[in-house]
Amino acid sequence: MAQLHAMTGGEGPLSYAQNSSYQRAVMDVVKPIIEEEITTKLDISQLSPNDSFWIADFGCSTGLNSFLAMHIITEAIQNKFQSASSIINSQSREFYVFFNDHVKNDFNTLFRSLPPERPYQAAGLPGSFHKRLLPKASLHFAYSSWALHWLSQVPKAVTDPTSPAWNKGNVYCGGARQEVYDAYSSQYAEDIDSFLEARAQELVSGGLMALLVPALSIKLDPSYKGEMVLDHIASILMDMAEKGRVSEEKIDSFNFPTYYTFPEELKAIIERNGSYNIERMEVLDNPGKYAVTSAHAHASVYRAVFEDLMTNHFGCEIVDELFETYRLKLEASPDLLLPEKDISIIIFVLLKRKLE
Ligand SMILES: C[S@@+](CC[C@H](N)C(=O)[O-])C[C@H]1O[C@@H](n2cnc3c(N)ncnc32)[C@H](O)[C@@H]1O
Structure with missing residues (x-):
């Protein structure tokens, strides 16, 4: 299911390009961190003057936030080369940036919007980032922001009425039964x-990977009484079911293929994988919650992210009503927009591919 949808394409008023300042806000906070990590941790000693330098952004969407990130990263790497010995440094060194997303992503908008003055050659890299996409040991720097909370699929047990993890009447794992939570967490x-x-196969030995992972500071347990966006969307859907606008069965068979981890869990997964050294792991208060403050902007951000997913399941008829109701709900209860109601954080992780 996750593979069949994308952020809203184009550059119109409902597009992700026009409604991604929530995700973009993290760049201001993370810029100095990425610059410092590249300066101190990137090992360029193995590169010969003629080697090109490969960077990839996994889950780039239509590009605007990605271009900013790629600018920051390439500039920091160029500075590193410039301060290195003349043997490693080369004015003619070529940089390649691979922009990855699902095949359904609007890559046309991405390529049309590429900054004309950029210090790299750009290439699209379509396909799921849960699989190998690049040649072995070819990638020097991997990056991903606001994308790793998307699962490859809704956990199967959650939509199976015969399973103890069936998530009837709920649309994700927040405030759900332990079995549901466990199914999401395993997926x-x-x-x-x-x-x-x-990425371990694609990265060169010693290659770096910077991840910005949306998360929560603690594990959500079944006692959680939800006030997150997905909880509001679930309650609006239930109201629409009562009015006969959507069937309850449709809601029962719908679950968001997204999961917000927490720092200990992510760290344990990385350590179990074993291919990387964790060079830095830092919890950032999600700056997006301070950047998007109006009901209209907030509803538009979530519409740009979820419209395609929800249209695929419920049909396009309900989407206007759903997000308009959400906007009105936020307007009627401005407290819901207070930054402290948004309990998300961002985990910044810098990984170094272990030497083979
Ligand atoms: C919220 S957007 C973030 C876009 C951009 N990184 C930013 O910071 O604005 C998440 C992106 O991840 C992509 N994505 C989710 N799962 C993916 C997967 N398995 N493979 C490739 N892209 C994926 C989505 O299609 C979407 O474009």
């Missing part, structure tokens, strides 16, 4: 491990 561990495994 997440499996998916992150596949991601790490694929």
Whole structure:
């Protein structure tokens, strides 16, 4: 299911390009961290003057936030080369940036919007980042922001009425029964491990990977009484079911293929994988919650992210009503927009591929 949807394409008023300042806000906070890590941890001594330098962004969407990240990363790497010995440094060194996302992503918008003055050659890399996408030992720097909370699929047990993990009446694992939570958590561990495994094959020994992972500071347990966006969407869907606008069966068979990890869990998955040294792991208060403050902007951000997913399941008829109701709900209860109601954090992780 996750593979069949994408962020809303194009550059119109409902597009992800126009409605991603929530995700973009983290860049201001993370820029100095990435610059410092590249300066101190990137090992360029193995590169000969003629080697090109390969960077990839996994889950780039239509690009605007990705271009900013790629600018910061390439600039920091160029600075590192410039301060290195003249044998390693070369004015003619070529940089390649591979922009990855699902095949359904609007790559046309991405390529049309590429900054004309950029210090790299750009290439699209379509396909799921849970699989191998690049040649072995070819990649020098991997990056991913706001993408690793997407699962490869909704855990099967969650939609199976015969399973103890059937998630009837709920749309994700927040406030759900322990079995549901466990099914999501296992799927997440499996998916992150596949991601790490694929990148471990692609990265050169000593290559770096910077991840910005949306998360929660603690594990959500079944006693959680939800006030997150997905809880509001679930309650609006239930109201729509009562009015006969959508069937309850449709809601019962719908679950978001997303999961917010917490720091200990992510660390354990990386350590179990074993292919990387954790060079830095830092919890950042999600800056997005301070960047998007109006009801209209907030509803538009989530519509740009979820519209395609929800249209695929419920049909396009309900989507206007769903997000309009969400906007009105936020307008009627402005407290819901207070930054402290958004309990998400961002985990910044810098990994170094172990030497083989
Ligand atoms: C919220 S957007 C973030 C886009 C961009 N990184 C940013 O910070 O604005 C998440 C992106 O991850 C992509 N994505 C999710 N799962 C993926 C997968 N398995 N393989 C490739 N891309 C994936 C989605 O299609 C979407 O474009």
